[in-house]
Amino acid sequence: MKQTAQGRNSIKDVQNSCDERGIAIQKVGVSDVHLPFLIKTKGGSFQTVLAKIKLTVDLPQEFKGTHMSRFIEILSDWSQKPVSYKEIEYMLTDTIDRLQAQRAHIDIHFKYFIEKTAPVSGFKSMLDYDCMFSGSLARCDHLDFMFGITVPFTSLCPCSKEISQYGAHNQRGIMRVKIKHQHGRFIWIEDLASLMEQQGSCQVYPLLKRADEKYVTEKAYENPKFVEDVLRDLVLALRQIDSVQWFEVECENYESIHNHSAYAAHTETVSR
Template sequence: MDKTKTIPKKQLPDKAQRHKLFGSVEPGPKTKPSKKSEMADLQNTQEDFLFDLDAVGIANVKHPITITSNLEPKTQTTIGTFKFSSGIEKASKGTNMSRFTEQLQSFHQNGFVIDLKTMKGFTKDLADRLKQKDADMEISFPWFYERRGPQSDLSGMNHANVTIHVHYDEEAGHSVDVSLSSLITTLCPCSKEISEYSAHNQRGEVTMTVSLTEDFDENKTDWKEMLLEAAESNASARLHPVLKRPDEKMVTEQAYENPRFVEDLTRLVAADLYEMPFVTKFSVHCRNEESIHLHDAIASVTYDKRQNEPLEG
């Protein structure tokens, strides 16, 4: 005899009744206009609102983008996180937030490749759309690049975090700041010096922010590649997504041959940035996640080549 129990199906109220059960009510009478032309426009209210505002806009806007690079893959699609803003004078109550996303969608429909020329055009058009004298655009995204094992030549994908900040001013024109953050390996010089054998190492992060010259030509120079090289070439060793044993031997020995304090790394990266002709100002921040301490080790430097005395060789 089949002793399987048959469980009766639960009888649920229909969806409208369920919504009512959980608090939904019928729409009330509509007394306010539904046509845009008849709606109050509070943002455009003109009065003395006490202060000019430096920036008003939207942030944490995620959107697909296309970026290009000298390194493989030379064209890639990634996700950008945007921030848009402009200043407003005290006579204006607010800005029209929808115009920021309208502008983004307009550029997306025409193929939004992230390069400095396009971003400069975006900020100028945005200022015109907002009827303001300035506009600001910042985008952050992961940039992927191919990295091969030093001995095996087996490839994989590394990535660095990139930020581009473009500001447009009706009188001063455009200014561009770019930032790249890369992970590297450092080996402790002190540990190498005092130990009978071996030395401790750690993963470090190098973050560089630079101001670009007005005549910088990204068709001739890939600033992402240049900043990445400044970080990695001055570290004890580079990071690799794929390492076979012969690769690991080479990387380990290279790190041992190139010990770096966090202070050393910061100064060496700064020296490379100082020598780049398209950089007018830079900051370098390095952080080592210490492997035998509970704390991190940090160092930083900021240098403006337009204001400071030239460095002596």
């Protein structure tokens, strides 16, 4: 046992050796880490999700490498605690301290499930949303946090409705939103998803009975929108959230009568 311990202590730590090339690295760490994470819900509980994570720190020019195992230790510890805006800040502070860095950054991508109620039958089912948390923190500074979500919707073409004797073509689309808040402010995933869903011709539901199908078909027909209409309405809605400082919006219609998608995008820094 004594020889084993001595041998262990004599192992050379190459990553702590000096590098003489004079190049500091802005981000170094681990990527494509898959772990179960606990995401805080609006209802006060948490949802277990499968997260895909990238966690990095800065590396001064004099150091050859960083301590890769410490990133996994940090993520493993935090995967057992419900995470939202404030916990991201604590996690990055923990990373800066353990890695003796000046700045840390994290990206967390995950699927989040929200219960949807069919509009007529009242049947409940779960709809999945692609979400992301992204945070950057410098030592002794405030967290720079960004939250993103992708929401499906139905759109019905105003032009098709106007010129057709029977019906109008519709399609499923997606809205992608990324937002930054004032420091200390946050919007729940459930609230942002609901706000976004209201901007399409009609919402998407996982489970529909015949009465529900009739409702969503007629709802979309009564509310025709181009992809540009959906994007503009979404921009106006996001401007009404008083805590939002910046947002990026993309809308894409998977066209039913074309072999291409219709696309629109907008980025805005909100002046208060």
